[in-house]
Every structure is written in structure tokens, then in C-alpha cells.
Amino acid sequence: MATYSRLPGSVALITLQNPPVNALSAAVRQGIVDTVQRALKDPKVTSVVICGQNGKFCGGADIREFAGPMLGPPLVPMIHAIEAVDKPVAAAIEGVALGGGLELALGCHYRIAHSKALLGLPEVTLGLLPGAGGTQRLPRLIGLTAALDLITTGRHISAAEALKLGIVDQVTDSNAVDQAVEFVRSVAGRS
Numbered sequence: 127m128a129t130y131s132r133l134p135g136s137v138a139l140i141t142l143q144n145p146p147v148n149a150l151s152a153a154v155r156q157g158i159v160d161t162v163q164r165a166l167k168d169p170k171v172t173s174v175v176i177c178g179q180n181g182k183f184c185g186g187a188d189i190r191e192f193a194g195p196m197l198g199p200p201l202v203p204m205i206h207a208i209e210a211v212d213k214p215v216a217a218a219i220e221g222v223a224l225g226g227g228l229e230l231a232l233g234c235h236y237r238i239a240h241s242k243a244l245l246g247l248p249e250v251t252l253g254l255l256p257g258a259g260g261t262q263r264l265p266r267l268i269g270l271t272a273a274l275d276l277i278t279t280g281r282h283i284s285a286a287e288a289l290k291l292g293i294v295d296q297v298t299d300s301n302a303v304d305q306a307v308e309f310v311r312s313v314a315g316r317s
């Protein structure tokens with residue numbers, strides 16, 4: 127699931143909740159769809175932060191659901207809908223942003239990472255390609271050569287490397303959610 131709360135300063139905080147790594151189960155995807163719609167419709171909300179509970183942004187597809195039928199909202203339109211929100215949306219990346227988790231973050235307008243976070247597209251290690259926009263959004267963001275390296279090796283990179291490559295906008299040693307909230311407040315209302 128995903129919870130919704132409104133913070134002072136008109137920021138909606140969406141928190142992914144699916145222990146242990148807040149993977150994108152059907153319930154989490156449904157929770158994201160519902161809470162993003164709520165943030166979009168709430169006139170008091172001017173910006174949005176997406177984070178994961180317990181210091182883990184998102185470990186990607188929920189591997190526990192691989193054996194069963196595909197249920198719940200598909201990932202691609204869900205990420206498109208986030209990208210299309212006309213209020214600034216930031217991903218607060220703590221712990222991991224892997225696979226579909228990184229693709230979710232790439233659909234946000236900004237990414238703020240904790241210095242100890244790990245990012246990557248490990249789909250290739252499962253015999254898959256990133257299928258939720260990663261093969262388009264990552265090359266647009268960091269160029270084809272660097273994106274192909276990450277997509278074809280599946281390696282995990284540090285927040286420092288992600289900053290150098292241009293995947294994240296800021297890295298912090300303190301609380302990434304607080305930093306992301308401060309960041310979106312500073313850009314709210316800008317086109």
C-alpha cells in the first residue's frame with residue numbers, strides 16, 4: 127500500500143509501504159495511483175514527495191508476485207501519470223532505488239538521495255530489460271553511453287556516482303525525506 131499525508135507548506139507525502147524493501151506489489155501500485163490522484167486533486171497541495179517507509183525507497187518489482195498472474199495497475203501508465211502531474215514531484219531515495227523503483231524515481235521531476243543509497247537497473251540479472259520507461263528516461267537524463275552501461279551490467283551505483291552522472295539532483299547525509307520536502311517547497315509554483 128501507500129499512505130498519504132499533507133505536511134505543513136502544502137506538501138503531500140506519499141509513503142510506499144511493503145516490507146522489507148517496499149517493492150512494487152499490486153497493492154503498492156494501486157496505492158501510488160490513488161495517492162497521486164489525491165495529491166493532484168487537492169487544491170491545498172502544491173508539491174509532492176514520494177518516499178518509502180523504514181529508510182528504503184523501493185526495491186523494484188515484487189519478486190514474490192512473479193509466480194502469479196499480473197494483478198493491479200500496470201507500472202508504465204502509473205509512472206506516466208506521475209510525470210504528467212502539474213505540481214513538482216520529488217523522489218526521496220533512501221536505501222535502494224532498483225529496477226522499477228528507479229524507473230518510478232525517473233518519472234518524478236526531481237530525485238534527492240541519501241549518501242548511502244544504492245541505485246540501479248538490475249533487470250538484466252533476471253533476464254529482463256527495464257520495461258517501465260527506464261530505457262527511455264535514463265538515456266535522456268544521462269546520455270546513451272552511461273545509460274547503456276547501467277542497463278546492460280545491472281550494476282548498483284552509489285548516490286555519489288548517481289549525482290555525478292546526473293541521475294539525482296541532490297545528495298544528503300541527513301534525512302533525504304526532509305531534504306526532498308524542503309526542495310519541493312522551494313520550487314513549488316514554478317513552471
Ligand SMILES: CCCCCCCC/C=C\C/C=C/C(=O)SCCNC(=O)CCNC(=O)[C@H](O)C(C)(C)COP(=O)(O)OP(=O)(O)OC[C@H]1O[C@@H](n2cnc3c(N)ncnc32)[C@H](O)[C@@H]1OP(=O)(O)O
Nearest residue numbers: 146147149185186187188189190192196201225226248249
Ligand atoms: C509476472 C508478474 C510480474 C508483476 C510485476 C509488475 C510490476 C513491475 C513490472 C516490471 C518492471 C520492474 C522490474 C524490476 O524491478 S526487476 C528488479 C527487481 N528487484 C531486484 O532485482 C532487487 C533484488 N534485491 C536485491 O538486490 C537486494 O535484496 C537488495 C539490494 C534490495 C537488498 O540487499 P540486502 O540488504 O543484502 O538484503 P537481502 O538481499 O537479504 O534482502 C532483504 C529482504 O528483502 C527481500 N527482497 C529484496 N528485493 C526484493 C524484491 N524486489 N521484492 C520482494 N522482496 C525483496 C529479500 O527477499 C529479503 O527478504 P527476507 O529473506 O524475507 O529477509
